[in-house]
Amino acid sequence: MTPTFDTDTPAGEKPVGPASTQTPAQGWRRVLGVPSLVLLGLVYMVPLTIFSTYGIVVELTGGRLSAAYAVTLVVMLFTARSYGRMAQAFPFGGSAYTYATRSFGAGLGFMAGWSLLLDYLLLPMINYLLIGIYMEAAFPAVPAWVFMVVSILAVTVLNILGITAIAKANFVVVGLQALFIVLFVALGLSSITGAGNLDLMAPFTGVDGAEGVSPILAGSAILCLSYLGFDAVSTFAEETKDPKRNLPKAILLTTVLAGVIFLGLAYISHLVLPVSTFNDVDAAAIEVIGAAGGNILVAFFTAAYIAGSLGSALTSQASVSRIIHSMGRSGVFPAALGRLHARFRTPVLPILLTSAVSLLAFVLDLLTISSLISFGALVAFSVVNLAVIKHYFVDEKARGARGVVHNFVLPGIGFALTAWLWTSLSGLSFTFGLAWAGVGVVYLAFLTHGFRKPAPQLELEQT
Numbered sequence: 069m070t071p072t073f074d075t076d077t078p079a080g081e082k083p084v085g086p087a088s089t090q091t092p093a094q095g096w097r098r099v100l101g102v103p104s105l106v107l108l109g110l111v112y113m114v115p116l117t118i119f120s121t122y123g124i125v126v127e128l129t130g131g132r133l134s135a136a137y138a139v140t141l142v143v144m145l146f147t148a149r150s151y152g153r154m155a156q157a158f159p160f161g162g163s164a165y166t167y168a169t170r171s172f173g174a175g176l177g178f179m180a181g182w183s184l185l186l187d188y189l190l191l192p193m194i195n196y197l198l199i200g201i202y203m204e205a206a207f208p209a210v211p212a213w214v215f216m217v218v219s220i221l222a223v224t225v226l227n228i229l230g231i232t233a234i235a236k237a238n239f240v241v242v243g244l245q246a247l248f249i250v251l252f253v254a255l256g257l258s259s260i261t262g263a264g265n266l267d268l269m270a271p272f273t274g275v276d277g278a279e280g281v282s283p284i285l286a287g288s289a290i291l292c293l294s295y296l297g298f299d300a301v302s303t304f305a306e307e308t309k310d311p312k313r314n315l316p317k318a319i320l321l322t323t324v325l326a327g328v329i330f331l332g333l334a335y336i337s338h339l340v341l342p343v344s345t346f347n348d349v350d351a352a353a354i355e356v357i358g359a360a361g362g363n364i365l366v367a368f369f370t371a372a373y374i375a376g377s378l379g380s381a382l383t384s385q386a387s388v389s390r391i392i393h394s395m396g397r398s399g400v401f402p403a404a405l406g407r408l409h410a411r412f413r414t415p416v417l418p419i420l421l422t423s424a425v426s427l428l429a430f431v432l433d434l435l436t437i438s439s440l441i442s443f444g445a446l447v448a449f450s451v452v453n454l455a456v457i458k459h460y461f462v463d464e465k466a467r468g469a470r471g472v473v474h475n476f477v478l479p480g481i482g483f484a485l486t487a488w489l490w491t492s493l494s495g496l497s498f499t500f501g502l503a504w505a506g507v508g509v510v511y512l513a514f515l516t517h518g519f520r521k522p523a524p525q526l527e528l529e530q531t
Contacts, residue, residue, distance in 0.1 A: 123352025152316030
């Protein structure tokens with residue numbers, strides 16, 4: 069990939085920020101195929117991620133976690149398709165930032181990238197927070213912050229070493245979680261079988277007193293963070309073999325596989341423990357898993373969950389570092405953030421920056437982080453759905469019968485469904501999310517000298 073600046077910059081004016089001089093030989097290594105991309109996406113999501121916000125969403129929806137996941141999956145399938153379409157058009161790193169920039173211009177591209185940064189910067193943090201919660205529960209004598217610091221250091225080192233090290237670690241992480249899922253399902257079904265009369269619709273209808281669609285939508289809005297893996301897949305475009313062909317496949321496969329896992333685990337979990345309140349809402353998974361398999365399964369869950377959280381932190385930090393790298397080499401951020409390390413060929417400074425931000429896990433709570441991640445994700449998802457319409461339907465004029473369906477109707481439905489969930493977020497999410505957007509507008513004004521000069525834009529040519 070050879071990045072250059074937009075040649076449409078008015079005569080006599082230089083683009084904001086320095087152009088990258090990185091040559092193709094010094095760029096990313098194309099080593100990822102569809103299986104590796106799907107693994108990256110699944111590890112990013114964490115197959116056991118339903119237990120991250122299990123108590124929060126079960127209490128919010130009145131026990132209708134499965135219904136909330138079903139709604140979220142439908143929305144994500146439309147959005148994942150839009151990501152695949154844009155990955156075909158622009159097979160470059162940067163995800164929604166790149167797609168919005170190429171479709172709507174540098175200004176809106178910057179704001180899309182800024183929103184995306186919100187959830188990407190916070191996702192490693194939520195993993196470290198959960199590691200601290202569960203490890204402290206297993207080893208009460210050791211403070212949670214000790215486990216969090218050790219995790220941050222380990223993840224940072226592996227990310228600096230490169231994507232190959234991460235891909236290898238992912239096989240171990242997914243394997244361990246897959247083994248736990250098999251055991252949990254087997255033991256859960258065994259406990260359900262001996263439980264007498266069962267209401268098989270209870271995971272969708274909830275406990276007595278659960279009413280209305282609004283709580284389900286509010287839960288679905290929070291659960292959007294569970295599906296960020298397909299978005300993460302798109303950030304590895306410049307390390308993917310034949311990205312125009314492989315990225316769309318990997319994005320859709322990741323979404324479908326994750327959706328099946330989430331729905332299955334949520335359904336069985338509610339049948340095992342059909343309640344809507346918990347002793348500790350943040351660690352509600354312990355109660356569910358204990359009901360299914362006792363202390364031994366709880367111990368195995370803790371090991372598998374910690375491994376999954378570490379894997380998700382690895383992949384999410386890798387993804388956000390690549391977004392920061394893309395914005396750094398475009399001049400949006402300082403040029404130093406847009407350079408790769410001479411030896412490891414990884415963006416070391418963005419990786420270290422992400423690790424520093426993750427230290428906020430010491431002061432933020434699980435619900436706040438989850439809500440903020442979902443806010444940023446839904447903004448990015450909305451932009452990508454609109455980008456499909458802008459690029460294919462408006463710019464490329466693909467408006468035949470097939471084009472209307474694929475380039476207008478389907479992404480339009482994706483946008484409408486995403487906006488529907490977006491309005492279901494809490495007031496706290498909107499307050500912090502809009503504050504973040506406000507900071508982005510101020511920073512963009514600074515970059516463009518009060519909007520008098522063009523916003524920095526990354527032009528990419530496939531080599």
